[in-house]
Amino acid sequence: MSLQFDITPGSPEPIYEQIEGHIRRQIATGSLVEGDQLPPVRTLAEQLTVNPNTVARAYAELTAEGLVESRTGRGVFVAPRRQIFSEEERNRRFHRAAWRFFDETAFLDIPVPEMVRRLEAAWPDYFRKTPTP
Template sequence: MARTQALMIQIATGDPRPIGRQIVDAVRMKVATGALAPGAQLPSVRGLAQQLMVNPNTVAKAYAELTTEGWLESRQGMGLYVAAPRQRLSDAERERRLDEAIGRFVNDVIPLGFPDEAVEARLAHELQQLTSRKTA
């Protein structure tokens, strides 16, 4: 039986994303980078809500979204667990989301005035950091 794994995430009050979105994004990132392994049990809704000092309904909605998307699986009477890896989105949806994310990124970065090479180097570095965490 898997032990509940502490979910070490933080909520930023100055973040423009709603708290539920921050929870969803943080769990997705932890699963994608391997920080949360398949089969790991997550804290209960009440437990995570207390840890983050947020409304339990917010956590419940975030968990529901992650379950619907296939990141988590619910086991009757046992709790929520990280689902086994699989492609969670269609190729077309993955492409659409990538285009959307790149568009947001470019719109946020271009006004900062950095040379393209500096932006590309920083992005490559960050991607490498995530990749090395995933394979470690």
Template sequence: MARTQALMIQIATGDPRPITKQIVDAVRMKIATGDLAPGAQLPSVRGLAQQLTINPNTVAKAYAELTTEGWLESRQGLGLFVAPPRQRLSDAERERRLDEAIQRFLHDVIALDYPPDEVQARLHREFRLLVPRKTA
């Protein structure tokens, strides 16, 4: 039987994203980078709510969204687990979301007035920091 994986995430009160979105984004990132392996058990709704000192309904909503998207799977009577890897979106939807994310990124960064080479180098460095965890 799998042991519950501690979910080391933080909620930022100054973040403009709703708390539910912060949880969803943090869990997605941990799964995508390999910090949470397939089959790892997540804390209960009540457990994570106590850890983050938030309403359990907020955690339940985040977990439900992650389950609907295929990141998590529920096992009757056992809890929530990281789902096995699979392509969760169609190629067209993945392409659309990538384009949308790049546009958001560019609009945020362009006003900072950095040379494109520096932006690309820093982005590349951040990817290198994330990718080894996923392949290790």
């Protein structure tokens, strides 16, 4: 697959994290499914005008997370979707995410019920982004 996306070189978010983010989202939304091959390191690097090491780093971290699998000499493939985190870890992560969300929206003066309504409304939009063609 060609993995159509661009990166923002000047961004405070490191390039390798941007790459991870794009791929995570594509897996989360089903644009990439189990068994799909990611572009070769050198190919994606050329496409993004970026050093192969940077792409390799992104792939390595996704591999460490268990989201993708690297089959040596063959390529990197989307892993079967399984329970990645323990119950405790999931709670920790949810808590962190929720607090960050509150931190970022506390000064928007949006009442909680309205906030929840807008979140529910935003979810399908997030999920439908980059739909499978």
